[in-house]
Amino acid sequence: MMRFLLGALLLLVLAGCGVTDDYPDLIESDLLPYFRAEFPNQQIVLMIEGDANDDGIDDLVVVFRADPEHNHKVTVFSTPNGFKLTEPMPAPFQDVDMEFININDQPPNELMISGRRGINFGLGILRFYDNQWVDLFGGLDGCC
Ligand SMILES: [Ca+2]
């Protein structure tokens, strides 16, 4: 009987470990392998899909833990020659949120990204230009 109880307890512990997931809200994306080809082991914090460069094909924005103290953001974006990856750029360190919006009723859609580092909150409106995100208002200073 004791052995049975121990076995049941062990099963419970193992099952509990199995459902551990720090980032349960991650979306599924067919573009993720392009990110993983360059960053096989980095922990993903958040990712969203949307058309960054207005060619009608969804792109993938990934915020990931670059090192224990910094997050970076890269984008898998569509080109006539297939998908490519932007250079990494700093991203907010905590409470990261992203959304595609259109702030001026003109294509392309802009990317709104927010977050904080400690008490330094930031909100950036980025536009994809020349294969890289440009921070239109410099709103991310201090939170990355
Ligand atoms: Ca696109």
Ligand SMILES: [Ca+2]
């Ligand atoms: Ca726009």
